[in-house]
Amino acid sequence: MIIDGAIAHDHIVIGAGICGLTAARHLHDAGHSVIVLDKGRGIGGRMATRRIGDAVFDHGAQFITTRSDWFRAVLSDCQRNAHATIWYGGTDEDPYPRWRGTLGMTSIPKYLSEGLDVRTSVQVTSVSYDNELWHVHCSDGNVMTANHCILTAPVAQSLALIDAGGVVLATDDRQALEDLTYERCFAVMATLAHPLSVRLDRPLAPAAPSPVALISDNYAKGVSPVPCLTIHSTPEFALHHWDNDRTETLKMLVAATHDVLRCDIIDATIHGWKFSRPERQHSAPYLAPQGHPGLVIAGDAFGGPRVEGAALSGLAAARSFSTH
């Protein structure tokens, strides 16, 4: 067992999605020592941008909306620093701006992470409590300790980590967490031979019945230098086909897209989001399990099933530890 330094950190945040980064940013700016761990190679979680050859795909969240003044101010700051821009909306006919990252969705989490101690490719395997400290065990054998631990993975994954660490939750807390289930989604990343003949200046939702919920043109959006589409399945289609052969599923989604756009797809890959969006929202913006001081569980299942909801949950979680 390797202990990461003799002195415990103030806070360990598990997950470098928008929730975890917002929490870490707030705590860091309030003077606390914080580390953020994420199993992914990059940061951003479901605000994911992926490059395949020359094509650039936003393959998770497509755009960001704001309801709170606080998050509007966060995005305005990103915009002033050239990390976010309005994709569409914000006009008289369509008053709500849909924001995007300038180089893709991950531009925003990358900016929020500046100056933070974020460690990627670190898979946490369990979280336990001993000697008044939280111990975060990682797959490489490293163990990090902190006074406080904020879990921001999708709830089933956070629960698995505390179960593996022998943390016993009160029955009502456990039930509340188990109730927070998620929709699934397939994301197809399709490269086109030519730009679309129709200009998609916003996501297209094919008329029902279709296995496709949304088609987004990353080229027209301004994030890809070459024409390419992100295609999201409906949650019902994803649930039904989850265990089927992925090549067959990919073919079905490509065919359904071709029916709508008659486009020339030259290459396509599929990604399954097992935890796409929460199906319901917890009654509070985070959960601090009874009898476990210093432990907080947060994420979009607590703040609302959107980027803004996840960020608001991260802010509330951080504020539970900080007076700023």
Ligand SMILES: Cc1cc2nc3c(=O)[nH]c(=O)nc-3n(C[C@H](O)[C@H](O)[C@H](O)COP(=O)(O)OP(=O)(O)OC[C@H]3O[C@@H](n4cnc5c(N)ncnc54)[C@H](O)[C@@H]3O)c2cc1C
């Ligand atoms: C296909 C799709 C389309 C969407 N479209 C939109 C949209 O258009 N607009 C919108 O507002 N929202 C959209 N959403 C929802 C939005 O992306 C999420 O609500 C938000 O990004 C969630 O942020 P989060 O920080 O709570 O979780 P996440 O982004 O999931 O972050 C959690 C992080 O925890 C990490 N993690 C998990 N387990 C471990 C572990 N054991 N060890 C270390 N790290 C771990 C993960 O790698 C991940 O980076 C969409 C989501 C999907 C999947």
